[in-house]
Amino acid sequence: MSFPPSPVAPALPLTFQPLPYSSLQGRAGFSGFPSPAQDYEPRTLDLNTRLIKNPTQTFYLTAAGDSMEGWGIFDGDLLIVDRSIKPRLGHILVAMLEEEVLIKRYALYRGTPHLCSAHPHYPPLPLKNTDCQLWGVVRAVIHEYLR
Amino acid sequence: MIGLVDANNFYVSCERVFDPFLEGKPVGVMSNNDGCIIARSAEMKAMGIPMGIPSFKLESLRKRGEIYLKSSNYELYGDMSARLCQLLRDACPAVSPYSIDEMFIYLEEFSDKQCLTLGEWLRRRIRRHLGLPVCVGLAPTHTLAKLANHLAKTSPHYQGVCLLQAQSATTMALLKQTPVGSVWGIGRRLAERLAVNKIYTAWDLHEADLKQLRKRFSVVLARTALELRGTPCLHMNDLGQPRHRIMTSRSFGQPTGAKEEVHDALRRHAQRSAEKLRQQRSLTRAVMIFLNTNRHRRDQPQYYPHAMIPLPAPSDDTRTILEAVRQGLEQVYRPGYRFMKAGVMLLDLVDAEQHQLSLLSPPPRNRHPHLMATLDDINQRMGQGTISFGMTNADAAWQLRCAHRSKRYTTRWDELMQAGTHPGAIRECALRKQPLT
Numbered sequence: 379m380s381f382p383p384s385p386v387a388p389a390l391p392l393t394f395q396p397l398p399y400s401s402l403q404g405r406a407g408f409s410g411f412p413s414p415a416q417d418y419e420p421r422t423l424d425l426n427t428r429l430i431k432n433p434t435q436t437f438y439l440t441a442a443g444d445s446m447e448g449w450g451i452f453d454g455d456l457l458i459v460d461r462s463i464k465p466r467l468g469h470i471l472v473a474m475l476e477e478e479v480l481i482k483r484y485a486l487y488r489g490t491p492h493l494c495s496a497h498p499h500y501p502p503l504p505l506k507n508t509d510c511q512l513w514g515v516v517r518a519v520i521h522e523y524l525r
Numbered sequence: 526m527i528g529l530v531d532a533n534n535f536y537v538s539c540e541r542v543f544d545p546f547l548e549g550k551p552v553g554v555m556s557n558n559d560g561c562i563i564a565r566s567a568e569m570k571a572m573g574i575p576m577g578i579p580s581f582k583l584e585s586l587r588k589r590g591e592i593y594l595k596s597s598n599y600e601l602y603g604d605m606s607a608r609l610c611q612l613l614r615d616a617c618p619a620v621s622p623y624s625i626d627e628m629f630i631y632l633e634e635f636s637d638k639q640c641l642t643l644g645e646w647l648r649r650r651i652r653r654h655l656g657l658p659v660c661v662g663l664a665p666t667h668t669l670a671k672l673a674n675h676l677a678k679t680s681p682h683y684q685g686v687c688l689l690q691a692q693s694a695t696t697m698a699l700l701k702q703t704p705v706g707s708v709w710g711i712g713r714r715l716a717e718r719l720a721v722n723k724i725y726t727a728w729d730l731h732e733a734d735l736k737q738l739r740k741r742f743s744v745v746l747a748r749t750a751l752e753l754r755g756t757p758c759l760h761m762n763d764l765g766q767p768r769h770r771i772m773t774s775r776s777f778g779q780p781t782g783a784k785e786e787v788h789d790a791l792r793r794h795a796q797r798s799a800e801k802l803r804q805q806r807s808l809t810r811a812v813m814i815f816l817n818t819n820r821h822r823r824d825q826p827q828y829y830p831h832a833m834i835p836l837p838a839p840s841d842d843t844r845t846i847l848e849a850v851r852q853g854l855e856q857v858y859r860p861g862y863r864f865m866k867a868g869v870m871l872l873d874l875v876d877a878e879q880h881q882l883s884l885l886s887p888p889p890r891n892r893h894p895h896l897m898a899t900l901d902d903i904n905q906r907m908g909q910g911t912i913s914f915g916m917t918n919a920d921a922a923w924q925l926r927c928a929h930r931s932k933r934y935t936t937r938w939d940e941l942m943q944a945g946t947h948p949g950a951i952r953e954c955a956l957r958k959q960p961l962t
């Protein structure tokens with residue numbers, strides 16, 4: 379009996395990627411004292427720990443469209459979305475509005491909260507009296523120059 | 526107190542997290558190869574569409590846009606299940622998964638009020654942080670917690686969180702309306718035997734003489750009666766397996782990081798699970814494995830991986846399940862962690878005879894019922910594990926039919942969910958990327 383081939387190597391949940399092994403070795407000892415060698419051990423800087431504060435609640439999305447370029451989000455960019463963050467004015471949000479999933483900046487416009495883009499063609503969308511629902515807060519955007 | 530956190534229509538809810546358009550619509554999830562319906566949204570249940578109905582019978586409804594059907598996306602469901610479990614681990618003193626979407630939480634030394642507060646908080650938090658609707662049942666015993674969860678789910682009054690105290694008026698009233706067959710671990714056959722002895726409801730069982738129960742039925746049934754009275758005496762593993770899933774898990778005698786040892790343990794669990802599967806004459810559609818490190822050893826690196834492997838066709842063949850387990854371990858094993866526990870879960874079981882009758886499913890390949898029966902027979906007579914399988918070798922690839930599978934949003938870089946920078950952006954981008962013809 380066989381199984382469908384797995385085209386991409388391991389299907390490990392993306393946010394559950396364990397830290398690189400080398401950075402953990404130093405902590406596995408039993409005694410409470412750090413081993414003297416530990417200071418000299420090269421520690422790997424791990425992007426996961428920098429960009430992902432809540433792995434369980436973090437999801438990756440892809441941006442589509444050009445109207446958020448003013449905020450540094452380009453078509454095809456990778457969005458790191460944390461669903462555990464409470465949205466505040468100034469945050470970039472992923473929100474659901476009229477059956478569309480949108481990335482917008484949550485900001486005041488003429489004194490009331492709006493979802494704003496960074497493009498003159500797309501005026502701010504008022505939040506009052508809409509069925510807009512928050513999906514998550516964008517913690518970081520990754521723009522890859524080489525792919 | 527013991528809590529049972531159970532996701533509502535889990536597979537459908539997972540689909541809706543990443544496709545909010547499906548919210549409020551009748552949605553069904555189909556088995557491997559799109560054969561029949563294995564999960565339904567509340568809206569689809571309300572239309573009277575039964576569980577297990579062959580998908581082709583719904584084709585016209587789907588074409589008319591009255592219902593939405595999805596191929597099963599086990600990778601996505603497995604990942605969301607791991608997240609749910611982790612979120613509970615972060616908030617509760619102890620957590621034990623019971624199935625892919627049901628987890629027990631253990632809240633010793635919590636007052637009733639604290640339990641309720643925590644239950645409501647968890648429900649809100651899971652909904653907001655993961656997008657999944659869940660219900661929470663709280664009670665002094667596993668058996669009552671299961672009933673409490675059922676009440677939380679079916680009675681809007683509780684708003685998704687229900688706490689049952691032992692021997693309270695509410696509990697009593699509930700037990701009186703609950704048929705004994707709905708009590709945890711009591712199957713249809715046992716319920717029929719109990720009816721002969723004039724035990725029809727959970728309340729009748731609660732009132733029954735324990736000695737008689739032990740003598741005429743079993744120790745476990747007597748314990749179930751005690752549990753209904755509020756005395757905890759059943760462990761999760763004592764309870765009868767629910768019809769829809771089989772789990773075998775055990776802690777290692779000594780925590781281990783060696784891949785071979787972990788694999789050996791998983792192989793044993795897989796063989797045991799496959800035997801249970803054949804005993805109840807079911808076939809499994811998907812295999813899940815999980816590993817846990819010791820969460821109390823804060824000085825050691827922690828890792829709680831899950832892997833979900835859908836089978837090409839429903840099967841009860843030990844070799845198929847072993848191969849799935851091997852693939853799962855390959856996916857998630859990482860050196861440098863000391864694992865404390867390993868488990869194998871068989872999911873979305875289907876009745877073997879019923880499956881044989883459904884014409885739509887492709888005939889099971891490579892099944893050797895006689896070989897399996899002989900194997901079980903020898904192992905039963907000579908002791909568990911007398912004969913077991915070594916490694917299996919895989920045949921040619923079998924492509925799963927999954928015409929309507931949603932993307933594997935959380936496990937594949939090239940299948941992420943999209944968000945548009947303005948209304949219509951996703952559509953515009955899709956058009957732009959299409960080659961002009």
Ligand SMILES: [Mg+2]
Pocket residue numbers: 531532533534535626627
């Ligand atoms: Mg459920």
